[in-house]
Amino acid sequence: KQEVTQIPAALSVPEGENLVLNCSFTDSAIYNLQWFRQDPGKGLTSLLLIQSSQREQTSGRLNASLDKSSGRSTLYIAASQPGDSATYLCAVDWTGNQFYFGTGTSLTVIP
Amino acid sequence: DTEVTQTPKHLVMGMTNKKSLKCEQHMGHRAMYWYKQKAKKPPELMFVYSYEKLSINESVPSRFSPECPNSSLLNLHLHALQPEDSALYLCASSPQGSGYGYTFGSGTRLTVV
Numbered sequence: 001k002q003e004v005t006q007i008p009a010a011l012s013v014p015e016g017e018n019l020v021l022n023c024s025f026t027d028s029a030i031y032n033l034q035w036f037r038q039d040p041g042k043g044l045t046s047l048l049l050i051q052s053s054q055r056e057q058t059s060g061r062l063n064a065s066l067d068k069s070s071g072r073s074t075l076y077i078a079a080s081q082p083g084d085s086a087t088y089l090c091a092v093d094w095t096g097n098q099f100y101f102g103t104g105t106s107l108t109v110i111p
Numbered sequence: 112d113t114e115v116t117q118t119p120k121h122l123v124m125g126m127t128n129k130k131s132l133k134c135e136q137h138m139g140h141r142a143m144y145w146y147k148q149k150a151k152k153p154p155e156l157m158f159v160y161s162y163e164k165l166s167i168n169e170s171v172p173s174r175f176s177p178e179c180p181n182s183s184l185l186n187l188h189l190h191a192l193q194p195e196d197s198a199l200y201l202c203a204s205s206p207q208g209s210g211y212g213y214t215f216g217s218g219t220r221l222t223v224v
Contacts, residue, residue: 031208031209031210032209032210032212034209034212034213036215041199041220042217042218043117043201043215043216043217043218044154044201044203044213044215045215046212046213046214046215049211049212051210089153089154091213093208093209096208096209096210097142097159097161097166097167097208097209098156098159098167098209099156099209099213100156101153101154101155102153103152103153104153
């Protein structure tokens with residue numbers, strides 16, 4: 001069974017700290033992986049998309065890496081801010097037309 | 112226009128009611144998706160439409176009926192729902208498949224009483 005796991009489930013850090021969120025998946029033959037952010041009760045905001053041939057993507061303070069052989073992706077957030085507080089979801093597509101979501105990491109950045 | 116618009120934002124309905132959720136995009140995307148998300152859980156796929164045809168139905172109960180009248184519009188018709196169907200219903204679109212990622216709407220918060 002294909003599964004996506006995110007650890008830790010919750011994370012609390014002081015403002016300004018650099019942090020890493022982890023995503024692991026059971027089958028390395030993926031098409032794409034996408035990181036999302038979700039604020040409470042809201043929809044999902046796309047952060048970064050990594051296609052299977054790519055190793056990393058960067059946008060501002062965010063950097064996502066992909067290691068298919070080990071079944072892992074990491075989302076690195078530099079110089080965290082209170083506005084970064086949200087749930088971060090990793091989604092993996094194995095078929096080309098269907099994302100499966102991890103359970104998410106709830107991030108709190110303390111001012 | 113780079114958005115997926117969902118209406119209504121909130122909906123309360125009784126178990127005997129019939130209602131519809133609407134999702135619209137004008138990005139020229141040819142794939143559209145319905146997801147269901149319960150509190151503190153990840154989104155779960157319900158339906159996938161590709162070129163206005165239903166391509167995936169994840170064994171969703173028949174009280175949920177999707178419709179894709181044209182390439183810009185996706186509806187979810189609701190009938191005889193149960194309280195456990197209360198959730199956030201999310202719509203997403205993509206150019207085709209996941210190669211360019213998904214764009215999500217802000218969701219409809221559904222409460223069944």
